[in-house]
Amino acid sequence: MSTATPDTRIRVQRDASRARAQLVVGKLAPRLISRTPDRVHVGITAAEMILLDADRVHLDVEVGPGCTLHLEDIGGMVAYPRRRPQEPGPPAEWHVSLRLAEDARLVWEGLPFVIAESADVQRTTSVQMAAGARALIRETLVWGRSGETGGQLRSTTHAYDDAGDILFEDLAADAAAPDPGMLGEHRVMDSLIALGFDPEPAPGDLVLAETGAVARHLGADTHSSPLSGRLAVWRRDMTSSPSS
Template sequence: MTRVHLHPGGRLDLATGALAPRLLSRSRGGARVALVGARALLLAGDDVTLDVVVGAGCALELVEVAGTVAFDQRGGAAASWCVRVRLDEGARLTWQGEPFVVADGAAVERRTDVDLARGAVALLRETLVLGRTGERGGALLSRTRVHLDGRPLLAEDLDLRDAALRASPAVLGTARCLDTVALLGARPAGGEPDALHLAGPGALDRRLTLDAHSSDLGAVWRRRLALLEPAGAPADRAATVAAG
Protein backbone atom coordinates (compact mmCIF):
# COMPACT_ATOMS: atom_id res chain seq x y z
CA MET A 1 0.00 0.00 0.00
CA THR A 2 1.21 3.48 -0.88
CA ARG A 3 0.80 6.00 1.94
CA VAL A 4 0.88 9.81 1.91
CA HIS A 5 0.01 11.33 5.27
CA LEU A 6 0.55 15.03 5.93
CA HIS A 7 0.34 16.04 9.57
CA PRO A 8 -0.03 19.50 11.15
CA GLY A 9 3.34 21.19 11.34
CA GLY A 10 4.37 19.77 7.95
CA ARG A 11 5.44 16.29 9.08
CA LEU A 12 5.09 13.74 6.27
CA ASP A 13 4.60 10.00 6.53
CA LEU A 14 5.38 8.37 3.16
CA ALA A 15 5.37 4.68 2.27
CA THR A 16 6.00 3.02 -1.09
CA GLY A 17 3.72 0.39 -2.54
CA ALA A 18 2.92 0.03 -6.23
CA LEU A 19 3.40 3.81 -6.32
CA ALA A 20 6.37 5.61 -4.81
CA PRO A 21 5.65 9.03 -3.23
CA ARG A 22 8.43 11.58 -3.66
CA LEU A 23 8.55 14.90 -1.84
CA LEU A 24 8.85 17.85 -4.23
CA SER A 25 8.48 20.73 -1.78
CA ARG A 26 7.29 21.39 1.74
CA SER A 27 6.31 24.28 3.97
CA ARG A 28 5.06 24.43 7.55
CA GLY A 29 1.45 23.72 6.59
CA GLY A 30 1.70 22.20 3.14
CA ALA A 31 3.49 19.80 0.83
CA ARG A 32 3.74 18.88 -2.82
CA VAL A 33 4.26 15.16 -3.45
CA ALA A 34 4.84 13.28 -6.72
CA LEU A 35 3.47 9.80 -7.34
CA VAL A 36 5.86 7.63 -9.36
CA GLY A 37 5.25 4.07 -10.51
CA ALA A 38 7.46 1.73 -8.51
CA ARG A 39 6.98 -1.05 -11.06
CA ALA A 40 5.07 -1.83 -14.25
CA LEU A 41 1.35 -1.02 -13.90
CA LEU A 42 -1.34 -2.27 -14.35
CA LEU A 43 -1.02 -5.99 -14.97
CA ALA A 44 -3.36 -8.93 -14.31
CA GLY A 45 -4.15 -9.29 -10.62
CA ASP A 46 -2.49 -6.03 -9.56
CA ASP A 47 -4.01 -4.56 -6.40
CA VAL A 48 -2.99 -0.90 -6.06
CA THR A 49 -4.03 0.98 -2.92
CA LEU A 50 -3.24 4.62 -2.15
CA ASP A 51 -4.02 5.95 1.32
CA VAL A 52 -4.01 9.74 1.67
CA VAL A 53 -4.53 11.69 4.91
CA VAL A 54 -4.28 15.47 5.21
CA GLY A 55 -4.24 16.85 8.74
CA ALA A 56 -6.28 19.75 10.03
CA GLY A 57 -5.44 23.06 8.36
CA CYS A 58 -2.86 21.47 6.02
CA ALA A 59 -2.70 21.63 2.21
CA LEU A 60 -1.43 18.78 0.03
CA GLU A 61 -0.87 18.72 -3.73
CA LEU A 62 -0.40 15.35 -5.42
CA VAL A 63 1.35 15.24 -8.80
CA GLU A 64 1.44 12.32 -11.22
CA VAL A 65 4.55 12.28 -13.39
CA ALA A 66 2.93 10.03 -16.03
CA GLY A 67 -0.36 8.43 -16.94
CA THR A 68 -1.29 4.84 -16.09
CA VAL A 69 -2.04 2.09 -18.60
CA ALA A 70 -3.96 -1.05 -17.68
CA PHE A 71 -2.51 -3.61 -20.09
CA ASP A 72 -4.08 -6.64 -21.76
CA GLN A 73 -4.41 -9.15 -18.94
CA ARG A 74 -4.66 -12.15 -21.29
CA GLY A 75 -7.42 -13.81 -19.29
CA GLY A 76 -5.84 -13.16 -15.90
CA ALA A 77 -7.56 -11.75 -12.82
CA ALA A 78 -8.93 -8.21 -12.93
CA ALA A 79 -6.71 -5.43 -11.60
CA SER A 80 -7.92 -3.08 -8.86
CA TRP A 81 -7.06 0.56 -8.16
CA CYS A 82 -8.25 1.89 -4.80
CA VAL A 83 -7.80 5.43 -3.47
CA ARG A 84 -8.73 6.32 0.11
CA VAL A 85 -8.66 9.97 1.13
CA ARG A 86 -9.30 11.54 4.53
CA LEU A 87 -9.18 15.29 4.98
CA ASP A 88 -9.37 16.63 8.52
CA GLU A 89 -11.00 19.93 9.45
CA GLY A 90 -9.98 22.80 7.18
CA ALA A 91 -7.63 20.62 5.09
CA ARG A 92 -7.08 20.97 1.34
CA LEU A 93 -6.17 18.42 -1.34
CA THR A 94 -5.49 19.15 -5.02
CA TRP A 95 -4.76 16.30 -7.40
CA GLN A 96 -4.82 16.68 -11.17
CA GLY A 97 -4.56 13.07 -12.27
CA GLU A 98 -2.94 12.05 -15.54
CA PRO A 99 -4.92 9.88 -18.03
CA PHE A 100 -5.85 6.40 -16.86
CA VAL A 101 -5.94 4.22 -19.99
CA VAL A 102 -7.73 0.86 -20.12
CA ALA A 103 -6.24 -1.03 -23.07
CA ASP A 104 -7.91 -3.80 -25.06
CA GLY A 105 -8.06 -6.98 -22.97
CA ALA A 106 -7.76 -5.19 -19.62
CA ALA A 107 -10.28 -5.51 -16.79
CA VAL A 108 -10.08 -2.90 -14.02
CA GLU A 109 -12.06 -2.03 -10.92
CA ARG A 110 -11.47 1.47 -9.57
CA ARG A 111 -12.64 2.70 -6.19
CA THR A 112 -12.31 6.23 -4.79
CA ASP A 113 -13.43 6.99 -1.22
CA VAL A 114 -13.16 10.55 0.09
CA ASP A 115 -13.98 11.50 3.68
CA LEU A 116 -14.10 15.25 4.29
CA ALA A 117 -14.30 16.85 7.71
CA ARG A 118 -16.02 20.20 8.17
CA GLY A 119 -14.33 22.96 6.19
CA ALA A 120 -12.19 20.54 4.14
CA VAL A 121 -12.03 20.87 0.34
CA ALA A 122 -10.75 18.47 -2.33
CA LEU A 123 -10.15 19.42 -5.97
CA LEU A 124 -9.65 16.31 -8.10
CA ARG A 125 -9.30 15.63 -11.80
CA GLU A 126 -9.84 12.15 -13.23
CA THR A 127 -9.35 11.33 -16.92
CA LEU A 128 -10.50 7.84 -17.95
CA VAL A 129 -9.57 6.69 -21.46
CA LEU A 130 -10.90 3.51 -23.05
CA GLY A 131 -8.19 2.06 -25.26
CA ARG A 132 -4.99 3.29 -26.76
CA THR A 133 -5.00 4.68 -30.29
CA GLY A 134 -7.02 2.36 -32.54
CA GLU A 135 -8.45 0.34 -29.64
CA ARG A 136 -11.97 0.11 -28.20
CA GLY A 137 -10.67 -0.42 -24.67
CA GLY A 138 -11.18 -3.06 -22.02
CA ALA A 139 -13.62 -3.41 -19.14
CA LEU A 140 -13.83 -0.73 -16.45
CA LEU A 141 -15.95 -0.46 -13.31
CA SER A 142 -15.44 2.79 -11.39
CA ARG A 143 -17.05 3.61 -8.04
CA THR A 144 -16.83 6.92 -6.15
CA ARG A 145 -18.09 7.64 -2.64
CA VAL A 146 -17.67 11.02 -0.92
CA HIS A 147 -18.77 11.94 2.60
CA LEU A 148 -18.72 15.42 4.12
CA ASP A 149 -18.87 15.78 7.90
CA GLY A 150 -20.20 12.21 8.12
CA ARG A 151 -22.98 12.66 5.55
CA PRO A 152 -23.06 11.40 1.93
CA LEU A 153 -22.09 14.03 -0.64
CA LEU A 154 -21.57 11.93 -3.79
CA ALA A 155 -22.22 8.29 -4.70
CA GLU A 156 -21.53 7.33 -8.31
CA ASP A 157 -21.05 4.01 -10.07
CA LEU A 158 -19.77 3.95 -13.64
CA ASP A 159 -20.03 0.52 -15.26
CA LEU A 160 -18.19 0.41 -18.59
CA ARG A 161 -17.58 -3.34 -18.71
CA ASP A 162 -20.00 -4.03 -21.57
CA ALA A 163 -18.66 -2.50 -24.79
CA ALA A 164 -22.08 -2.58 -26.47
CA LEU A 165 -23.87 -0.84 -23.61
CA ARG A 166 -21.27 1.87 -23.17
CA ALA A 167 -21.60 2.74 -26.87
CA SER A 168 -25.18 3.82 -26.17
CA PRO A 169 -25.80 7.58 -26.63
CA ALA A 170 -27.01 7.54 -23.01
CA VAL A 171 -23.56 6.43 -21.81
CA LEU A 172 -20.46 7.28 -23.89
CA GLY A 173 -21.70 7.07 -27.47
CA THR A 174 -18.66 7.40 -29.75
CA ALA A 175 -16.48 8.94 -27.02
CA ARG A 176 -13.47 7.12 -25.59
CA CYS A 177 -12.51 9.62 -22.89
CA LEU A 178 -14.42 10.68 -19.79
CA ASP A 179 -12.77 13.71 -18.17
CA THR A 180 -13.99 15.01 -14.80
CA VAL A 181 -13.03 17.87 -12.50
CA ALA A 182 -14.59 17.46 -9.05
CA LEU A 183 -14.76 20.25 -6.48
CA LEU A 184 -15.80 18.64 -3.19
CA GLY A 185 -16.60 20.52 -0.01
CA ALA A 186 -17.18 23.92 -1.66
CA ARG A 187 -19.30 25.53 -4.35
CA PRO A 188 -17.84 27.35 -7.37
CA ALA A 189 -17.91 31.11 -6.97
CA GLY A 190 -20.68 32.69 -9.01
CA GLY A 191 -22.66 29.45 -9.33
CA GLU A 192 -21.36 28.40 -12.79
CA PRO A 193 -24.57 26.96 -14.29
CA ASP A 194 -22.70 24.65 -16.72
CA ALA A 195 -21.38 22.55 -13.83
CA LEU A 196 -23.30 19.68 -12.26
CA HIS A 197 -23.96 21.00 -8.77
CA LEU A 198 -24.32 18.46 -5.98
CA ALA A 199 -27.04 18.67 -3.35
CA GLY A 200 -24.34 19.62 -0.84
CA PRO A 201 -21.28 21.82 -1.36
CA GLY A 202 -19.64 20.41 -4.47
CA ALA A 203 -19.71 20.43 -8.27
CA LEU A 204 -18.66 18.20 -11.16
CA ASP A 205 -17.48 19.41 -14.56
CA ARG A 206 -17.42 16.59 -17.10
CA ARG A 207 -16.55 16.15 -20.77
CA LEU A 208 -16.93 13.22 -23.19
CA THR A 209 -14.31 13.36 -25.96
CA LEU A 210 -12.59 11.12 -28.48
CA ASP A 211 -9.15 11.76 -26.98
CA ALA A 212 -7.83 13.09 -23.69
CA HIS A 213 -6.16 16.08 -25.35
CA SER A 214 -9.51 17.16 -26.83
CA SER A 215 -11.00 18.02 -23.44
CA ASP A 216 -11.27 21.69 -22.48
CA LEU A 217 -11.35 21.00 -18.74
CA GLY A 218 -7.83 22.36 -18.32
CA ALA A 219 -9.32 25.85 -18.20
CA VAL A 220 -11.95 24.71 -15.70
CA TRP A 221 -9.24 23.17 -13.52
CA ARG A 222 -7.28 26.42 -13.48
CA ARG A 223 -10.42 28.36 -12.60
CA ARG A 224 -11.26 26.00 -9.75
CA LEU A 225 -7.65 26.05 -8.55
CA ALA A 226 -7.73 29.85 -8.42
CA LEU A 227 -10.42 29.55 -5.74
CA LEU A 228 -7.96 27.83 -3.43
CA GLU A 229 -4.87 29.29 -1.87
CA PRO A 230 -1.49 27.79 -2.82
CA ALA A 231 -0.31 24.71 -0.95
CA GLY A 232 1.16 25.73 2.36
CA ALA A 233 -1.14 28.69 2.97
CA PRO A 234 -3.58 28.44 5.87
CA ALA A 235 -6.49 26.47 4.47
CA ASP A 236 -9.22 28.40 6.28
CA ARG A 237 -8.40 31.69 4.51
CA ALA A 238 -9.58 30.62 1.05
CA ALA A 239 -12.12 33.43 1.12
CA THR A 240 -13.25 33.13 -2.50
CA VAL A 241 -14.53 29.58 -2.03
CA ALA A 242 -18.21 29.67 -1.14
CA ALA A 243 -18.38 26.74 1.24
CA GLY A 244 -21.73 25.25 2.12
Protein backbone atom coordinates (compact mmCIF):
# COMPACT_ATOMS: atom_id res chain seq x y z
CA MET A 1 0.00 0.00 0.00
CA SER A 2 1.30 3.45 -0.88
CA THR A 3 2.22 5.76 1.99
CA ALA A 4 1.98 8.86 -0.21
CA THR A 5 -0.19 11.74 1.01
CA PRO A 6 -3.64 11.66 -0.67
CA ASP A 7 -3.80 14.24 -3.46
CA THR A 8 -7.60 14.10 -3.84
CA ARG A 9 -10.01 14.11 -0.89
CA ILE A 10 -13.77 13.79 -0.44
CA ARG A 11 -15.39 14.29 2.99
CA VAL A 12 -19.15 14.25 3.47
CA GLN A 13 -21.12 14.77 6.69
CA ARG A 14 -24.81 14.67 7.48
CA ASP A 15 -26.37 18.02 8.43
CA ALA A 16 -29.74 19.33 9.55
CA SER A 17 -30.31 21.46 6.42
CA ARG A 18 -27.90 20.27 3.70
CA ALA A 19 -25.14 17.70 4.00
CA ARG A 20 -21.65 19.19 4.06
CA ALA A 21 -19.14 18.20 1.39
CA GLN A 22 -15.43 18.98 1.42
CA LEU A 23 -13.87 18.34 -1.99
CA VAL A 24 -10.13 18.72 -2.55
CA VAL A 25 -8.94 18.59 -6.17
CA GLY A 26 -5.68 16.80 -6.92
CA LYS A 27 -4.94 14.62 -9.90
CA LEU A 28 -8.63 13.79 -9.75
CA ALA A 29 -11.36 16.43 -9.68
CA PRO A 30 -14.45 15.72 -7.54
CA ARG A 31 -17.46 17.91 -8.39
CA LEU A 32 -20.63 18.34 -6.34
CA ILE A 33 -23.72 17.34 -8.33
CA SER A 34 -26.42 17.51 -5.63
CA ARG A 35 -27.03 17.16 -1.92
CA THR A 36 -29.83 16.80 0.64
CA PRO A 37 -29.59 16.77 4.46
CA ASP A 38 -28.23 13.21 4.47
CA ARG A 39 -27.11 12.45 0.89
CA VAL A 40 -24.36 13.79 -1.40
CA HIS A 41 -23.89 13.04 -5.10
CA VAL A 42 -20.36 13.66 -6.41
CA GLY A 43 -18.96 13.23 -9.91
CA ILE A 44 -15.27 12.49 -10.29
CA THR A 45 -13.01 12.88 -13.32
CA ALA A 46 -9.34 13.34 -14.14
CA ALA A 47 -7.97 16.84 -13.52
CA GLU A 48 -4.96 16.19 -15.78
CA MET A 49 -3.68 13.52 -18.15
CA ILE A 50 -3.26 10.32 -16.09
CA LEU A 51 -2.12 7.58 -15.69
CA LEU A 52 1.34 8.03 -17.21
CA ASP A 53 4.68 6.45 -16.32
CA ALA A 54 5.25 6.48 -12.54
CA ASP A 55 2.13 8.57 -11.84
CA ARG A 56 0.85 8.25 -8.27
CA VAL A 57 -2.83 8.93 -7.68
CA HIS A 58 -4.33 8.63 -4.19
CA LEU A 59 -8.03 9.28 -3.57
CA ASP A 60 -9.16 9.47 0.06
CA VAL A 61 -12.91 9.29 0.79
CA GLU A 62 -14.64 9.62 4.16
CA VAL A 63 -18.40 9.24 4.67
CA GLY A 64 -19.71 10.53 8.00
CA PRO A 65 -22.21 8.81 10.34
CA GLY A 66 -25.64 8.23 8.80
CA CYS A 67 -24.66 9.95 5.54
CA THR A 68 -24.91 8.54 2.00
CA LEU A 69 -22.36 9.29 -0.72
CA HIS A 70 -23.09 8.48 -4.35
CA LEU A 71 -19.84 8.60 -6.32
CA GLU A 72 -20.11 8.61 -10.10
CA ASP A 73 -17.17 8.31 -12.49
CA ILE A 74 -17.21 10.69 -15.45
CA GLY A 75 -15.17 9.57 -18.44
CA GLY A 76 -13.48 6.46 -17.03
CA MET A 77 -9.70 6.07 -16.68
CA VAL A 78 -6.84 4.93 -18.93
CA ALA A 79 -3.40 3.75 -17.83
CA TYR A 80 -1.35 4.78 -20.87
CA PRO A 81 1.51 2.84 -22.48
CA ARG A 82 4.95 3.26 -20.95
CA ARG A 83 7.20 5.52 -23.00
CA ARG A 84 10.07 3.01 -22.85
CA PRO A 85 8.41 -0.38 -22.21
CA GLN A 86 11.68 -2.32 -22.64
CA GLU A 87 13.39 -0.43 -19.84
CA PRO A 88 12.74 -1.11 -16.14
CA GLY A 89 10.88 1.55 -14.20
CA PRO A 90 8.30 2.07 -11.45
CA PRO A 91 4.65 1.28 -12.22
CA ALA A 92 1.88 3.83 -12.29
CA GLU A 93 0.03 3.74 -8.95
CA TRP A 94 -3.68 4.13 -8.24
CA HIS A 95 -4.67 4.01 -4.57
CA VAL A 96 -8.17 4.47 -3.14
CA SER A 97 -8.92 4.68 0.61
CA LEU A 98 -12.60 4.53 1.62
CA ARG A 99 -13.68 5.04 5.25
CA LEU A 100 -17.32 4.62 6.20
CA ALA A 101 -18.47 5.74 9.64
CA GLU A 102 -21.35 4.21 11.61
CA ASP A 103 -24.46 3.63 9.44
CA ALA A 104 -22.82 5.38 6.47
CA ARG A 105 -23.69 4.40 2.88
CA LEU A 106 -21.49 4.49 -0.23
CA VAL A 107 -22.46 3.74 -3.83
CA TRP A 108 -19.61 4.04 -6.36
CA GLU A 109 -20.57 3.63 -10.01
CA GLY A 110 -17.15 3.11 -11.55
CA LEU A 111 -16.59 3.37 -15.30
CA PRO A 112 -14.03 1.18 -17.12
CA PHE A 113 -10.42 1.34 -15.95
CA VAL A 114 -8.36 0.54 -19.06
CA ILE A 115 -4.84 -0.91 -18.92
CA ALA A 116 -3.36 0.01 -22.31
CA GLU A 117 -0.76 -2.09 -24.11
CA SER A 118 2.63 -2.04 -22.28
CA ALA A 119 1.12 -0.13 -19.32
CA ASP A 120 2.21 -1.24 -15.85
CA VAL A 121 -0.19 -0.43 -13.00
CA GLN A 122 -0.35 -1.09 -9.27
CA ARG A 123 -3.89 -0.56 -7.99
CA THR A 124 -5.17 -0.81 -4.40
CA THR A 125 -8.58 -0.26 -2.85
CA SER A 126 -9.01 -0.17 0.94
CA VAL A 127 -12.48 -0.08 2.53
CA GLN A 128 -12.82 0.50 6.29
CA MET A 129 -16.34 -0.26 7.55
CA ALA A 130 -17.79 0.90 10.89
CA ALA A 131 -20.85 -0.70 12.51
CA GLY A 132 -23.92 -0.60 10.27
CA ALA A 133 -22.04 0.79 7.25
CA ARG A 134 -22.86 -0.43 3.74
CA ALA A 135 -21.03 -0.10 0.44
CA LEU A 136 -21.77 -1.01 -3.17
CA ILE A 137 -18.87 -0.66 -5.63
CA ARG A 138 -18.83 -1.23 -9.40
CA GLU A 139 -15.36 -1.98 -10.77
CA THR A 140 -14.65 -2.67 -14.44
CA LEU A 141 -11.11 -3.59 -15.49
CA VAL A 142 -10.30 -3.65 -19.22
CA TRP A 143 -7.04 -4.94 -20.68
CA GLY A 144 -6.21 -2.92 -23.81
CA ARG A 145 -7.86 -0.22 -25.83
CA SER A 146 -9.47 -1.17 -29.14
CA GLY A 147 -7.09 -3.38 -31.11
CA GLU A 148 -4.57 -3.67 -28.24
CA THR A 149 -3.45 -6.66 -26.19
CA GLY A 150 -3.30 -4.72 -22.92
CA GLY A 151 -0.67 -4.29 -20.23
CA GLN A 152 0.00 -5.62 -16.75
CA LEU A 153 -1.93 -4.95 -13.56
CA ARG A 154 -1.52 -5.81 -9.89
CA SER A 155 -4.82 -5.04 -8.14
CA THR A 156 -5.58 -5.52 -4.44
CA THR A 157 -8.95 -5.00 -2.73
CA HIS A 158 -9.15 -5.12 1.07
CA ALA A 159 -12.35 -4.50 3.03
CA TYR A 160 -12.39 -4.80 6.81
CA ASP A 161 -14.14 -3.75 10.02
CA ASP A 162 -13.28 -3.82 13.73
CA ALA A 163 -13.69 -7.61 13.79
CA GLY A 164 -11.24 -8.22 10.96
CA ASP A 165 -11.20 -8.90 7.22
CA ILE A 166 -14.42 -8.92 5.19
CA LEU A 167 -12.86 -9.31 1.73
CA PHE A 168 -9.30 -9.61 0.47
CA GLU A 169 -8.52 -10.09 -3.21
CA ASP A 170 -5.13 -9.91 -4.91
CA LEU A 171 -5.03 -10.09 -8.72
CA ALA A 172 -1.92 -10.05 -10.91
CA ALA A 173 -2.54 -10.28 -14.65
CA ASP A 174 -0.42 -9.47 -17.71
CA ALA A 175 -2.34 -9.55 -20.99
CA ALA A 176 0.90 -10.07 -22.91
CA ALA A 177 1.68 -13.23 -20.88
CA PRO A 178 -1.63 -14.64 -19.60
CA ASP A 179 -1.51 -17.21 -16.84
CA PRO A 180 -3.70 -20.35 -17.03
CA GLY A 181 -6.86 -20.06 -14.96
CA MET A 182 -6.84 -16.26 -14.84
CA LEU A 183 -8.56 -14.32 -17.63
CA GLY A 184 -8.26 -16.77 -20.52
CA GLU A 185 -9.37 -15.08 -23.74
CA HIS A 186 -11.31 -12.43 -21.86
CA ARG A 187 -10.15 -8.82 -21.70
CA VAL A 188 -12.88 -7.42 -19.40
CA MET A 189 -13.44 -8.22 -15.73
CA ASP A 190 -16.57 -6.52 -14.41
CA SER A 191 -17.38 -6.72 -10.69
CA LEU A 192 -20.06 -5.66 -8.22
CA ILE A 193 -18.92 -5.66 -4.60
CA ALA A 194 -21.52 -5.48 -1.82
CA LEU A 195 -20.34 -4.94 1.74
CA GLY A 196 -22.47 -4.75 4.90
CA PHE A 197 -25.67 -6.11 3.33
CA ASP A 198 -26.85 -9.24 1.52
CA PRO A 199 -27.98 -8.52 -2.05
CA GLU A 200 -30.14 -10.81 -4.18
CA PRO A 201 -27.76 -13.62 -5.25
CA ALA A 202 -27.41 -15.31 -8.62
CA PRO A 203 -25.61 -18.51 -9.66
CA GLY A 204 -21.86 -17.93 -9.65
CA ASP A 205 -21.88 -15.08 -7.12
CA LEU A 206 -19.37 -15.19 -4.29
CA VAL A 207 -21.28 -14.94 -0.99
CA LEU A 208 -18.95 -13.66 1.70
CA ALA A 209 -18.56 -15.26 5.13
CA GLU A 210 -19.37 -11.85 6.55
CA THR A 211 -22.37 -9.91 5.23
CA GLY A 212 -21.86 -9.14 1.54
CA ALA A 213 -21.29 -10.65 -1.90
CA VAL A 214 -19.31 -10.27 -5.13
CA ALA A 215 -20.82 -10.66 -8.62
CA ARG A 216 -18.35 -10.97 -11.47
CA HIS A 217 -18.45 -11.17 -15.26
CA LEU A 218 -15.60 -12.04 -17.60
CA GLY A 219 -16.08 -11.11 -21.24
CA ALA A 220 -14.68 -9.74 -24.46
CA ASP A 221 -16.27 -6.30 -24.15
CA THR A 222 -17.96 -4.04 -21.62
CA HIS A 223 -21.39 -3.75 -23.22
CA SER A 224 -22.12 -7.48 -22.92
CA SER A 225 -21.85 -7.44 -19.12
CA PRO A 226 -25.12 -8.12 -17.28
CA LEU A 227 -23.94 -6.25 -14.19
CA SER A 228 -25.35 -2.87 -15.24
CA GLY A 229 -28.86 -4.23 -14.68
CA ARG A 230 -27.89 -5.95 -11.45
CA LEU A 231 -26.40 -2.72 -10.10
CA ALA A 232 -29.89 -1.22 -9.90
CA VAL A 233 -31.20 -4.33 -8.13
CA TRP A 234 -28.36 -4.34 -5.61
CA ARG A 235 -28.85 -0.62 -4.93
CA ARG A 236 -32.47 -1.40 -4.08
CA ASP A 237 -31.36 -4.27 -1.84
CA MET A 238 -28.86 -1.98 -0.11
CA THR A 239 -31.67 0.42 0.79
CA SER A 240 -34.45 -2.05 1.60
CA SER A 241 -32.72 -4.95 3.34
CA PRO A 242 -32.84 -4.87 7.15
CA SER A 243 -29.78 -3.67 9.07
CA SER A 244 -27.43 -6.41 10.18
